Ligand code: GDD
């Protein structure tokens with residue numbers, strides 16, 4: 448036993464690591480080397496490592512990182528295959544580290560790496576649990592943002608306040624440091640959707656955290672492009688829903704249900720069109736409307752609800768067929784339960800609604816298993 452301890456100690460060649468910097472990357476090949484250079488300069492005097500988490504960049508980022516990390520022990524990489532998502536990437540990188548303090552910074556040089564030592568010291572020396580870079584405090588600014596983006600950021604920030612257990616001036620910030628055990632404590636409750644890992648962290652933490660805030664100016668991107676798209680807003684709403692009603696119902700069920708309601712409108716529109724414009728017999732018109740509505744529901748759920756397991760190409764068509772089958776069974780369940788309730792209570796509305804609910808829940812559960820099975 449003693450022998451083992453001694454052996455292990457003699458294997459330590461360098462001072463222990465103090466800080467791990469997690470860097471999510473998606474097509475950032477032009478930014479990796481300048482970032483590492485800046486990190487090296489900013490973090491002089493701190494024992495640090497960097498863990499890059501790459502989600503299948505196609506511009507040579509992972510190849511470049513492989514070459515760099517073969518020469519520089521401070522640099523490591525996690526390559527995720529068939530996965531997407533800034534928050535989950537950051538969490539996986541952080542969980543791969545064993546340093547007492549973990550920092551997160553974007554790869555694209557828009558975050559000011561020169562405040563990293565302050566963030567680190569706020570935790571390592573001053574006893575804080577979380578230290579964030581903020582654009583909304585003294586010394587901070589949003590840089591060259593236009594009025595539109597500013598407004599959206601402010602709105603998102605105010606929407607966040609009910610779910611934050613810790614007051615933060617900039618919960619949307621992607622530049623922060625956290626004590627490792629604090630992250631581990633929150634990890635089981637993280638929603639892991641979308642972009643807003645810091646907000647997720649303070650909402651998932653079981654208690655308020657001791658925080659330091661340090662101002663910084665958000666820079667302008669020099670190389671590569673932003674990955675922020677229309678989905679970011681939707682993912683943000685998903686995060687807020689998951690942190691509020693998520694304890695009671697899965698957010699995916701809410702999305703599935705909302706799309707289902709739209710599907711009913713599509714059904715009625717198609718039915719009306721088929722009857723009045725095409726002059727079809729009711730049974731044909733109804734059949735057409737059913738197929739149309741199912742296709743609509745499939746396409747929207749594939750695009751939004753199951754974006755994380757989105758089916759493309761041939762898989763899209765296979766998924767559509769399986770969705771038709773799932774929904775056909777759902778229709779049987781719907782009619783069966785509806786008839787049972789009708790026999791018992793004789794109320795057509797109650798019977799209709801009960802059938803619809805059971806059928807929809809079946810569709811949700813079964814399509815989650817079959818159509819959008821986790822790979
Ligand atoms: N691994 C991985 N997977 N990395 C990603 C993904 C992904 O799906 N999406 C984006 N990234 C990486 C980018 O390569 C970049 O290094 C960083 O995450 C930020 O992405 P940007 O697309 O540049 O985001 P942004 O500049 O609009 O927003 C950033 O800054 C805001 C302010 O701090 C993000 O960090 C936001 O979360 C933050 O609010």
Ligand code: MN
Nearest residue numbers: 553555557673
């Ligand atoms: Mn950016």
